[in-house]
Amino acid sequence: MAQGQFKDGIAAGRLSQAQYSENFSDLHPPLDRHEAVVEADRCYFCYDAPCLQACPTSIDIPMFIRQIATGNPLGSAKTIFDQNILGGMCARVCPTETLCEEVCVREVAEGKPVQIGRLQRYATDVAMEAGRQFYERAASSGKTVAVVGAGPAGLACAHRLAVSGHAVTLYEAKPKPGGLNEYGIAAYKTVDEFAQSEVDYVTAVGGISIEYGMALGRDIALAELAAKHDAVFLGMGLAGVNALRAEGEDASGVENAVEFIAGLRQADDLATIPVGRRVVVIGGGMTAIDAAIQSKLLGAEEVTICYRRGKEHMNASEYEQDLAASNGVVIRHWQQPKRVVAVNGTTVGIELEYTRLVEGKLVGTGEVVTLAADQVFKAIGQTFDAAPLNGSGNAIALEKGRIKVDEEGRTSMTKVWAGGDCIFGGDDLTVSAVAQGRDAAMSIDRALMG
Known part of the structure; x- marks a missing residue:
């Protein structure tokens, strides 16, 4: 183990290059x-x-x-x-x-x-x-479609539309396509730049162009897209992150787990990614699991997940919870963050309150425990930012903070469909986003072709 692993605080280079390579190798090697x-x-x-x-x-x-x-x-x-x-x-x-x-x-x-x-x-x-393509584009329909977001929903929608003969322009806010697949998946689950290889494979069908650095509401308006194209598909995912609602959460060392995972995925050298010696992750979903396991793989000595409810309530599957445990991650249940303990503005621990269910409602018991921590990750869910939608001057109906769609993915705005994490009723799974993008594309095609 590298000598630097036992540095207090948040530090990079805790392990040797050989250890990084081994730790972040393919979780499930391919079958021959x-x-x-x-x-x-x-x-x-x-x-x-x-x-x-x-x-x-x-x-x-x-x-x-x-x-x-x-x-x-x-x-x-x-x-x-x-x-x-x-x-x-x-x-x-x-x-x-x-x-x-x-x-x-x-x-x-x-x-x-x-x-x-x-x-x-x-x-x-x-x-x-083998570079084997199974689909050829139909004759050009003369129709154009704007797809906002080059994530799983957007890519699936774009491919199906392109095969049907429509010209598709993908508007992507980030410098690389892929969305969650590129920025939000644990590095050990998808190695060797697979996300980009898949984008290349999908777009090789032709008829799909991608414009980068184009965020809805900042660089382009929804009304503009609707006027310029025959149809619009919204698949921009979730941009906001829920707050801990704990005292002192603005201290140095309290970070967003989503940004941590994205930074790790984009790093050319894992030795440059800093991680704490004692890490606490707040949350119970896949983001929490991915952040916790990867913290351990980067060389953190102690990693703990704290979740406000019981094991059976966690969004992360039992398999993923067991995977975390097998990597040395401790999972503590029935605890919610109350206060980040800081010295001179730097995190040194986190105070948690024990919880319980009373008539189906989660309440604090008043009993607290403090865990030593130099790094705390927030992984308690993401939120949809609706401002870019209505900032264009066109209102789109929302339900519980996300876009409301019908069974075909149609929004309340004419010519506009949506799918993926940004819509109400989704389950935040890559595979579900793909299905929603695909089905919306078929609905768009029917609408465009009469």
Whole structure:
């Protein structure tokens, strides 16, 4: 272990380069051909398969697994891409343990499901590495569509529209495309710049252009997009971060977990990423888990997740919670932040209040505990910023702070659809965003073509 690991405060370079490489290697190494065929043979190819019903994008899972088993990985990839053009990334980050694999008949009967996610990765990797495209653009429709946000929803929408012959312009606020896939996924889940490779694969169909540094409400107005294009799709995700609502949370050392993960993903050298010796993460979702595990992998000595409710209430799956524990992360339940303890403006600890449920309502007990910490990450949810929408002069109906859409993704504004994390009723999953973008594209196509 590097000598610098035991520095107090927030420091970079706690580990050797070899340790960084090992710690951030692929979480689930890809299956080779033999392993994929053997695993595919475990599938019962169920009629009316429960795994298919559990997939938000409705991939024909028994079909693509059968195609792998019969030595046809390219055919398998097409079956996947027909429903989910971002099937490669979803194979890496989708919580299969709570979706398709949870209802697998093998899981129910034996406690060991078919490894659907890893099989999906095998097939899509074969196709992408071969540069095999399965779709050709239809004749030009003469219609143009603006897609705001080059994340999972926007990319899925753009691809489906482009295949239908429409010209698509993606407006992306950041310098790189990919959205959550590029900036918000743990580095050990998607290695080797896969997010950018997938964007290149998706846009290779043609008819898709991307304009960077274009934020809605800052660089371009919604009314302008609606006037310039025949349709608009909004897929800009969530920009705001909830506050801790704890005294002293503006102290040095209190940071946004989303920004920490994004910075780590964009770093050319992990040794340049500073991390505390004692890290506390506040939250119970995937962002909290990813921030905590990666803090440990960067060389933090003690990492603790504090969540205000019980284990069963955490948004992070049991698998992800176990993954955190296996990496040395301690998860404490029924605790909420009360005060950041600081000396001369620098975080040295955090005071937490114990909680409990009283008639279904979470209340503090008055009992507190203080944990030593030189770095505290906020991972208690993101919020949608509606100002860029109505700043254009056109009101779009919202519901509980997010965009209200109908079953086809239509908003209350003519010519405007939406999908992904920015819409009300979503579950904040990459795979669901892909489905919403795809379905909105089909609705847009029907509207444009009469």
